[in-house]
Amino acid sequence: MEIIEIPELPSQIKQAAERGELVIFIGAGMSYDLDCADWVTLAKNLIRKCENTLGLNEPLLNNFEATQLRSMLDQSGNSKKVITICNKILSDSGNDDLFLEEMRESLNDNEVAPTNPKLKTYRDLFNLNGIFVTTNADRHIDKIFNPQNIITNKFTGRTELVNKNLYKIHGSINEPASLIFTVEQYFTRYKDKEFIKFLESLFTKTVLFVGYGLGEFELLEHMYKNITLSKNHYFYLGGYYTHEKRLCDFEQMYFDQMKVKLIPYSKDKKGFKQLPLVIEEWVKQIQTTTNVLQNNFDEIDEVLRNPL
CATH class of the missing domain: 3.40.50 (Rossmann fold)
Known part of the structure; x- marks a missing residue:
């Protein structure tokens, strides 16, 4: 070809x-x-968001847990799996707004002039x-x-x-x-x-x-x-x-x-x-x-x- x-x-x-x-x-x-951002970058950003968000006096993800999730991203096709897990973690902790906040940041959701x-x-x-x-x-x-x-x-x-x-x-x-x-x-x-x-x-x-x-x-x-x-x-x-x-x-x-x-x-x-x-x-x-x-x-x- x-x-x-x-x-x-x-x-x-x-x-x-x-x-x-x-x-x-x-x-x-x-x-x-x-x-x-691509899917993998979005997933990494969401892991970081969970690491930096406090639950009951401790982060939603500790370092070991975050490392485990990052290791999933080394396997092809797992980005949506990690995004789903992070969405669930944020949702269960009452932080749905943080998921959307990261989505907007990763999609560079700023005003772009049509020109x-x-x-x-x-x-x-x-x-x-x-x-x-x-x-x-x-x-x-x-x-x-x-x-x-x-x-x-x-x-x-x-x-x-x-x-x-x-x-x-x-x-x-x-x-x-x-x-x-x-x-x-x-x-x-x-x-x-x-x-x-x-x-x-x-x-x-x-x-x-x-x-x-x-x-x-x-x-x-x-x-x-x-x-x-x-x-x-x-x-x-x-x-x-x-x-x-x-x-x-x-x-x-x-x-x-x-x-x-x-x-x-x-x-x-x-x-x-x-x-x-x-x-x-x-x-x-x-x-x-x-x-x-x-x-x-x-x-x-x-x-x-x-x-x-």
Whole structure:
């Protein structure tokens, strides 16, 4: 599998964008430039929060207990387990507010101006003319959407999929009751029949995964458990070094089980900062070769005139 700086834009993605039927799943990797913590860092921060919070005249976690929890993070996929444990410890001690406080800090939940240069990649994604879905809880991407186009809860089979809408399927830090972060919350959400019907409607379309790490595909496996995948029209844009060609081949074997086509880009020169350049180039190609776009900039300008 060839790994180049700017991979070719698949014709299926281009055509879906032109029809307004491209679903773009946005993962945590899209928020790193905005100083959002990853899952492991959030878990470490919550452990520290429990260490520094007094219960009955002593910290909620002593040094030995905190060390045990940190050791769990050395094992892949355990960050959500640790987050769940810390949430339970804080909740049982009557400190639910401290969990949300750490969430806000880790997600860098400060006011970001819609014109902030760090939002450029989100604005470029917006120009791909898609139906936007994210598992991220931060509010940074919200800045380029009209508030009425952001949906954070009540996902059902009757939820209309609207071009240029943002569906935050794990909720928003702005609405704590909507958040999906603990294991119990995940189980509840992914066993909900109406939510599964919503996912099924998404996966009848062409889907592009952007900003996802392989660790997050555990979540996608949950999504896939209860839905039927009938066509090969799912794509994953991921960064690799050019010497990792064989690794790409191996990972494509994994993605084959989910009918996902891997689109690798080279991160030799710029690391994951190459991703914005790929998206920027794809937007240019769509703008120059399809009928998409004429109103995209007008829509963004409208958001800038009426920020959140």
